[in-house]
Amino acid sequence: MKPHKTGRAHASGTGSVTRFPRDAWYALARADEVGRSPAGRVVHGTGVVLYRTSAGTVAALADRCAHRPYPLSLGRVAGDLLISSYSGFAYGPDGRVVSVPTQKRVPVGAAVRAYPVREYAGLVWVWTGSPGLASRRPLPALPWLTEPDWTTFGADWETAAAGGLLQDNFADITHVPHLDPALAPPVLHQVPPRLDVEVTEQQVRFRRDFPPARLQTWQSEATGLPPEGEYAQHEEGWFAAPGLWADRWDVLVPGEPLTLHFTHALTPVDERRTRHYWAVSRNFSPKPETTGILRPILDGYYRKVKDALEVMQALVDREGPAPEVRVRADAALLEVRRVMRRLLTEDTAR
Structure with missing residues (x-):
């Protein structure tokens, strides 16, 4: 556990990270979006x-023909080959050109980049950095997205803001009562308890325990717990990788806690745009009616987050960075920024 200075607030010149390291896994699509027709993405x-090949596995190639600057995503799939609709060059799943329509011999070395790819937890992940590192940095296990005891819903969209702004948002939930008072449990409207932060070389975890208090209306409706009851609650956050963040919120009842897992896959389209895949999983009440309660509440909140972060990005674009006042609630946020900058330094050094 790494200690944190939690004294008087002060100004800092450090700001959100705009660039993301290439040596990382990023979600490029939902698994159901990738089929026998090419799908173009940007990272x-x-x-x-x-x-998908004829065997159903996913291939990921640079979306630019080796012959002319034309997107391969506008081509077609034949068997296991991807064929450019402009040049007619045919590419195998490994990126190598296997045939050229104007001659029998394929030019030596003709190929486009093939990316390591993995299909996991309903998403297609691509490793954008040094291929040899992909197997040494596996995706973390996300059992709440893969095991049958959990019920999940979610969505995805592009946010016109740097990925670091999204990371900052997930690292500090003390803004929630101000951004969306109807979502925030009553315990968040009080001074928050101590935040315990644990830092490793590439990950940051934080946790906090809230004293017994009444639930928010939607929490009571979704869990079936009486609105007049008071329950202790527990919060955890996990910066698992540059492109992956997970949160957990427990309502502590006898036996197993009633848990909501929030999963966020972040893909840097560029330094000012981020693809955000989010999912909410629960271990209670798998009924569709419960999803009907939770979906509009959480979808509405994440859309408010999207709007707020786009306003922040527009302000930074217009006026540039400025000193920030730090407070105790920033403990996890600052550690995430440090880890990101270290990963970027390692990325550049290779």
């Missing part, structure tokens, strides 16, 4: 095309 400002 780090570079196009990637996804498609």
Whole structure:
């Protein structure tokens, strides 16, 4: 556990991270979006095309023909090959050109980049950095997205803001009562308890316990707990990787807690745009009626977050960075920024 200075607030010149490291896994699509027709995506400002081979596995290639600057995502799939609709070059799942329509011999070395790819937890993940590192930095396990005891819903959209602004948002939930009072449990309207932060080389975890208090109306309706009851609650956050953040909120009842897991896959389209895949999983009441209670509440909140972060990005674009006042609630946020900057330094050094 790494200690934190929690004294008087002070100004800092450090701001949100705008660039993301390439040596990381990023979600480029929902699994159900990738089929036998090419699907184009953008990460780090570079196009990637996804498609399924005849065996059903996903291939990920640079979305630019080796012959002319034309997107392969506008081509077609034949068998296991991706064929450019402009040049007619045919590419295998490994990115190599296997045939050229104007000659029998394929030019030596003709190929586009093939990315390591993994299909997991309903998403297609692509490793955008050094291929040899992909197997040494596996995706963390997300059992609440893969095991049958959990019920999940979610959505995805592009936010016109740097990914670091989204990370900052997840690292500090003390803004929730101000951004969306109807969502925030009553305990968040009080001075928050101590935040315990644990830092490793590439990850940050934080946790906090709230004293017994009444639930928010939607919490009572979703869990079936009486609105007049008071329950202790527990919060956890986990910066698992540059492109992955997870949160947990427990209502502590006898036996197993009633838990909501919030999963966020962040993909840097470029330094000012981020693709956000979010999912909410629960271990209680799998009924569709419960999803009907939770979905509009959480969807509405994340849309408010999207709007707020886009306002922040527009302000930074117009006026540039400025000193920030730090407070105790920033403990996890500052550690996430430090880890991100360290990963970026390692990325640049290779």
